Amino acid sequence: MATRNETRDRSRSTGKKTNGSAKDRSAFSFGEIETGAMPLLGALAAGAAIGIGANWARKFLQQTSESMMAGNEWDSILALEHKATLAKFDLLLATDDDDIGKRTALVKTLHYALNKHAHQEEQVVYPALRQANETVDADHLEHEHGYVKTYLYRIENMEKDSAEFLPTVREFRQLIEEHARMEEEQVYPRFKQSLTEEQNAKITSLMNKEGMKMN
Template structure:
């Protein structure tokens, strides 16, 4: 996103019984590493649990548009954190940019593989092509920010330009295009779209 070599104990008795499976030389460090690993596993499980719950709920309700709206809000929350940084926080900027790229890439896959084709099928070919073209600009902004130094004085300005562009794209989807598509479809068709979209999301995760 140094490896250590495990030190084998010369004792076959009591000392071995006190060693953790995560130990690399002493029981204290082993306990700490074990606790850290357990904590990370619990955190991952909790995150996956929340993700599964949100995506399962959207699939069950057929409310794919609400799921995409929530993902929009999550991306904007990352933008908030990025815009709160200063030029000395290059590591934070790099980390947040990676999070934003992941969130937007997963989101784009869901839309491009399921929602935009459904738009085309509903004869909204021009709108689907327009939204897909916007995704090309999203990739361009991500590339520019990844190749720009984290302490570049223009970094925040570019983030601001990116946010302005993507907010316009999001509002167009949320306020006009997606509601119109959703209203054209039956409950069964909307539920099928939600199921297909969430399947694509899980593939990306």
């Protein structure tokens, strides 16, 4: 934890690191705009027309419904996922030592949710942050994802009726809550504000595509 905090303090003291206008940042291919705002029915019809299978349609529907609930904005989608993940932790923390089956099932859903979320951030949002010279924040957040995997590994491989189970889940939840707070309150609002509407739409579109791969 000390390492994370030290890194975080360094990140905070660095302050705003962006240089130049968002329009100058071309390397993330913001020019070719694909907003991801394609109407649901139109996309499904198009998919059916070219023979795309039911599995694709299921993935598309799952990702699209989540995106629509969050107003098709990348940061709102991620915030919604943070909230849903913390709710899963709360369900896990409400279990007893003899709820072994329930704990096993909840750990599995947590694994899926965290994996999908991290994939979207690591494949799109953090690279976009680095592209915009927000490297310290991106590196710090990705470093914390390493601890997320470590906690997942621990609770997956721990006896589910162990006395250590709930204290470990509690520590894990705290890490997720702090990490999500840094993203939602510090890094993402500043980054989003530095981008044009088109650049933000591009990030949303790319993120939805990555999310679909994990559904």
